[in-house]
Amino acid sequence: MSTRSIPPAEFAVVCGSANWGLRFPEDLEEPGVAVVARDLEFDTPWGPSRDWKILEIDGSKTADGQKRTVLTVFSHGWPLDRIDHEANRRVFWLLQEAGVRKVIACSTAGSLNRAIQERDFVITSDILELTQTQHSLLPSRFRYDCSGKQLVCPHCAAVMERSAKALWPTDARVFGPRAQLVAAHAWGPRLTSPAEITAYRTLGADFINHSLAPEATLAREIGACFVNCAFITAAFQNYFAPPEVNVLGEGVLSDMKFTASRIALHAIAAFESDSGCLCASLRSLQPDSHAERR
Numbered sequence: 702m703s704t705r706s707i708p709p710a711e712f713a714v715v716c717g718s719a720n721w722g723l724r725f726p727e728d729l730e731e732p733g734v735a736v737v738a739r740d741l742e743f744d745t746p747w748g749p750s751r752d753w754k755i756l757e758i759d760g761s762k763t764a765d766g767q768k769r770t771v772l773t774v775f776s777h778g779w780p781l782d783r784i785d786h787e788a789n790r791r792v793f794w795l796l797q798e799a800g801v802r803k804v805i806a807c808s809t810a811g812s813l814n815r816a817i818q819e820r821d822f823v824i825t826s827d828i829l830e831l832t833q834t835q836h837s838l839l840p841s842r843f844r845y846d847c848s849g850k851q852l853v854c855p856h857c858a859a860v861m862e863r864s865a866k867a868l869w870p871t872d873a874r875v876f877g878p879r880a881q882l883v884a885a886h887a888w889g890p891r892l893t894s895p896a897e898i899t900a901y902r903t904l905g906a907d908f909i910n911h912s913l914a915p916e917a918t919l920a921r922e923i924g925a926c927f928v929n930c931a932f933i934t935a936a937f938q939n940y941f942a943p944p945e946v947n948v949l950g951e952g953v954l955s956d957m958k959f960t961a962s963r964i965a966l967h968a969i970a971a972f973e974s975d976s977g978c979l980c981a982s983l984r985s986l987q988p989d990s991h992a993e994r995r
């Protein structure tokens with residue numbers, strides 16, 4: 702199915718490796734969550750973006766008692782037939798067109814810290830992305846200033862932590878905003894080398910993946926609140942183990958993907974529409990004179 706206009710929605714779940722191997726959300730059979738449309742494709746200024754779904758969450762499940770429309774896209778909008786780092790920009794341009802105000806980004810991650818183990822659920826508080834995405838959505842250098850502060854919404858992170866603590870297995874941990882974790886970025890798709898792990902750890906990051914940072918930046922650029930829904934599949938120690946040891950822990954994804962996916966649905970239903978956070982104001986207009994007086 703192909704269409705040219707994206708429907709209005711305040712909420713979005715950008716799926717990722719945390720949801721690989723299941724149909725999100727159909728396979729969860731979550732009460733009160735319906736798939737209105739699937740296999741949607743939308744045009745963007747940078748080409749089509751595929752594998753979108755429109756979900757509806759029943760008012761009996763939402764924070765404000767109102768029916769909630771949620772947009773969701775398969776695995777960061779990554780195409781199936783090539784590596785394409787621009788996919789994030791197409792996704793967030795569509796979220797902007799839809800009027801999305803709150804975004805959950807799902808992913809898995811590698812630990813940069815001995816204390817953060819595989820199967821732990823990690824909500825980041827800051828981003829370490831030294832070059833930032835080259836695929837910015839800002840119209841120019843002269844229209845907006847985008848702050849690097851509070852890239853993760855405190856309201857959304859608190860809701861995510863509550864949702865995770867209610868469902869995550871008790872033999873693993875949930876790291877919420879109080880842990881002040883820092884997420885680093887590498888584009889991938891190759892997994893991070895031992896030397897790179899040592900470097901990112903030295904720089905102060907606690908875990909790393911291929912998607913979270915550019916998505917946080919793009920959420921700021923569209924003035925939306927952002928939080929991640931992620932868990933650790935690669936333990937810090939695994940990066941330094943002999944080559945025959947798989948960095949990605951055995952069975953972690955298959956064990957945790959259903960629970961993580963359900964947490965994303967519960968959190969997106971529980972967000973307050975008007976959460977009183979500063980996120981939207983952290984993208985601010987520059988004076989017209991910056992572009993006009995030249």
Ligand SMILES: [Zn+2]
Binds near residue numbers: 857976978980
């Ligand atoms: Zn916010």
